[in-house]
Amino acid sequence: MKEVVVLSGKGGTGKTSIIGSVAVLSRKRVLADCDVDAADLHLLLDPSIEEKHEFRSGQVAVIDKDKCTQCGLCQELCRFDAIKDYTVDPISCEGCGFCSHICPADAIVMEECKAGDWFVSSTKHGPLVHARLGIAEENSGKLVALVRQQAKEIAKKKELNYIISDGPPGIGCPVISSLSGASLALVVTEPTLSGIHDLERVLGVCKHFGVPAMVCINKYDLNEENTASIREYCQKNGVDVVAMIPFDNEVTEAMVRGMTVVEHSDGRVAKEIKSLWQKIEQKLQG
Amino acid sequence: MIISVASGKGGTGKTLVAASLALSLKDTYKVQLLDCDVEEPNDHIFIKPDITRSEAVSIPVPAIDEKKCTHCGKCAEVCAYNAIAVVAEHVLTFPELCHGCGACSYLCPEKAISEIPNTIGKIETGEADGIIFGHGMLSIGQPMAPPIIRKVKTLIDKERTVIIDSSPGTSCPVVEAIKGSDFCLLVTEPTPFGLNDLILAVETVRQLGVPFGVVLNRIGVGDSKTEEYCAKENIPILLTIPLDTEIARLYSRGIPLVEGMPDWKSKFRELFDNIKEIVDEGSRSLKR
Numbered sequence: 001m002k003e004v005v006v007l008s009g010k011g012g013t014g015k016t017s018i019i020g021s022v023a024v025l026s027r028k029r030v031l032a033d034c035d036v037d038a039a040d041l042h043l044l045l046d047p048s049i050e051e052k053h054e055f056r057s058g059q060v061a062v063i064d065k066d067k068c069t070q071c072g073l074c075q076e077l078c079r080f081d082a083i084k085d086y087t088v089d090p091i092s093c094e095g096c097g098f099c100s101h102i103c104p105a106d107a108i109v110m111e112e113c114k115a116g117d118w119f120v121s122s123t124k125h126g127p128l129v130h131a132r133l134g135i136a137e138e139n140s141g142k143l144v145a146l147v148r149q150q151a152k153e154i155a156k157k158k159e160l161n162y163i164i165s166d167g168p169p170g171i172g173c174p175v176i177s178s179l180s181g182a183s184l185a186l187v188v189t190e191p192t193l194s195g196i197h198d199l200e201r202v203l204g205v206c207k208h209f210g211v212p213a214m215v216c217i218n219k220y221d222l223n224e225e226n227t228a229s230i231r232e233y234c235q236k237n238g239v240d241v242v243a244m245i246p247f248d249n250e251v252t253e254a255m256v257r258g259m260t261v262v263e264h265s266d267g268r269v270a271k272e273i274k275s276l277w278q279k280i281e282q283k284l285q286g
Numbered sequence: 287m288i289i290s291v292a293s294g295k296g297g298t299g300k301t302l303v304a305a306s307l308a309l310s311l312k313d314t315y316k317v318q319l320l321d322c323d324v325e326e327p328n329d330h331i332f333i334k335p336d337i338t339r340s341e342a343v344s345i346p347v348p349a350i351d352e353k354k355c356t357h358c359g360k361c362a363e364v365c366a367y368n369a370i371a372v373v374a375e376h377v378l379t380f381p382e383l384c385h386g387c388g389a390c391s392y393l394c395p396e397k398a399i400s401e402i403p404n405t406i407g408k409i410e411t412g413e414a415d416g417i418i419f420g421h422g423m424l425s426i427g428q429p430m431a432p433p434i435i436r437k438v439k440t441l442i443d444k445e446r447t448v449i450i451d452s453s454p455g456t457s458c459p460v461v462e463a464i465k466g467s468d469f470c471l472l473v474t475e476p477t478p479f480g481l482n483d484l485i486l487a488v489e490t491v492r493q494l495g496v497p498f499g500v501v502l503n504r505i506g507v508g509d510s511k512t513e514e515y516c517a518k519e520n521i522p523i524l525l526t527i528p529l530d531t532e533i534a535r536l537y538s539r540g541i542p543l544v545e546g547m548p549d550w551k552s553k554f555r556e557l558f559d560n561i562k563e564i565v566d567e568g569s570r571s572l573k574r
Contacts, residue, residue, distance in 0.1 A: 009326050043478050
């Protein structure tokens with residue numbers, strides 16, 4: 001079983017549109033949406049939810065007003081400035097529990113939070129594991145790990161070949177959680193100075209965690225000079241550029257119709273993504 | 287006044303808006319631009335500040351004095367993040383899991399735990415043509431962005447008009463960046479992804495109690511559902527930017543919109559005046 005995750009560093013480079021198409025092109029696969037705080041893959045795949053589970057994770061401190069003697073020790077020791085006027089601000093609370101351990105009046109308890117939901121859905125392109133992190137919640141990394149673990153179990157049970165996973169932007173906790181242990185990272189970038197800056201950082205993260213990476217330049221014709229420097233950078237660093245996708249409105253048109261580009265048209269974007277998936281499959285099998 | 291710039295979906299134009307707003311206001315106001323997208327900061331590419339100071343950001347992680355340690359296991363028991371494990375006669379620490387809360391060192395009965403700094407990134411400060419600039423950068427391989435965002439926000443100069451650029455999404459780094467703002471601009475695009483993620487971002491700013499409005503970028507792609515949603519929810523659309531290859535090309539070269547197309551300056555000033563009016567109106571109604 002091989003797991004492909006799409007990353008980008010910079011947001012909005014086209015991760016979901018591309019991986020949605022890969023989901024359609026690949027066979028014997030399970031899909032995982034690891035962008036749990038702004039999940040969009042479901043908008044292309046028309047899933048019907050078959051299982052819904054609560055995601056409980058992390059804790060938040062709660063002060064029992066009747067027991068509290070207002071000694072102020074918790075406020076003094078909390079490093080996250082989460083306690084003011086003997087009241088916990090649940091958004092600032094990091095859930096460390098320090099206050100509950102030191103309260104001389106035993107007035108603070110830690111309560112488990114509902115931090116989101118996760119789902120197993122069926123789509124015409126195979127099962128999809130996706131999630132929704134609670135609003136303003138933490139622990140997105142743990143929810144990502146859970147989504148991946150569920151996808152892996154489905155793949156094992158149904159003897160599937162691939163886990164196709166949509167990753168989050170950035171380089172922090174949810175990205176690390178999506179990436180570590182994957183077979184391949186497909187990094188989608190765009191030929192803008194911001195895109196290049198962020199590409200270098202996310203390739204650094206792939207290298208750090210020992211996951212091989214391949215690069216896809218989306219909207220490559222927006223700035224061909226920048227495209228050339230991305231190719232040069234990748235060549236120098238031994239990373240293959242496996243696709244160059246032109247800018248074309250068919251991507252947004254497909255999205256508006258609620259489907260992937262490869263289903264919507266047979267245009268130049270669709271053709272390039274088909275060749276992209278062939279190259280990825282070769283790499284995974286080679 | 288503190289204005290944060292956020293979005294659910296990435297790549298909708300936060301950096302374009304934050305940089306253009308700062309550059310449009312700098313001749314009239316004292317402006318500070320803080321890039322709190324510490325995973326992928328990009329404002330410096332457009333503002334080109336002279337960086338004059340760089341400071342490492344670290345969180346305090348435990349260091350065990352094996353001579354004093356009796357392996358009682360208290361530290362591992364109180365750590366909420368599994369960053370300490372006591373196995374037989376050894377204590378193992380995992381600095382990348384540590385949130386730096388300090389519980390272990392405070393609660394160790396033998397006072398065998400001290401704290402040492404673990405560097406997770408840096409902040410840099412400087413100036414660009416009158417704009418006071420600051421940003422944070424998470425080190426490669428480090429998971430935790432919020433401590434760096436908190437550090438960037440210590441730079442806030444309340445005498446200035448502060449513009450904060452946030453990371454995309456709706457989880458802890460975004461909350462950390464937005465909270466405490468007087469106003470939040472949510473930048474989105476009129477596509478199904480843009481709308482889906484805007485709705486999540488709206489729920490987040492509502493929970494934080496920060497007044498907000500929308501910037502709709504790349505008008506001309508997609509559909510009209512985002513505008514319909516904003517109308518239904520009574521959310522003001524404060525600025526629209528058309529889908530224009532020239533704007534995209536300027537962005538790709540690191541040229542701020544208001545420099546490449548100076549006519550946009552007046553639109554960003556107007557945007558600021560509208561924000562100011564909403565914020566002033568809000569504080570007046572609070573006083574009433």
